[in-house]
Amino acid sequence: MSEKAKKLLIPIKKIRKNIKIPESSKPDDAGADARIEGFKEIIVDGNKKELLDVDSDSYTLKPLERIGCPLGFATAIPEGYYFKVVPRSGLALWEGISIVNSPGTIDSGYRNEWMAIVINLSNKDVILKRGERICQIILTKMIDYQFEEVNELNFSERNQDGFGSTGKE
DSSP states (O other), X not given: OOTTTOOOOOOEXXXXXXXXXXXXXXXXXXXXXXXXXXXXXXXXXXTEEEEEEEXXXXXXXXXXXXXXEEOSEEEOOOTTEEEEEEEOHHHHHHXXXXXXXXXXXEOTTOOSOOEEEEEEOSSSOEEEEXXXXXXXXXXXXXXXXXXXXXXXXXXXXXXXXXXXXXXXX
């Protein structure tokens, strides 16, 4: 079997009826498009925080508003891997839609329904629709690491210059 033919299988379970399993648009794409399968309004009242299901096939997202968009599936990601939930570039460019905690992280032990936390960064209302592609999910291999405390760091050309230091010219 060729190296290209070997694929890591990710168990996926449909949580909601009639969903489309995430898929890449093109064979060599890094991400697979996931679709909106519902809406969860974010309610904050003092110390009380909750997500309320919105019974609708669409949702009008106002400027700077956030909404939880359930994706309709759960997974069993193999140990040593995790998924990143990232914005779709076209939605970001043309509509100002992004993923708040980008990249969102789905760890291998997570078994609940996936959800994208969507924000409208534009200055106009944006209508989101059930079934619409809302984000990409990208499988990433973890690297086993740990921090080692030292008294000094090795020299680099940038050394102690801080944020924005590469633009000083």
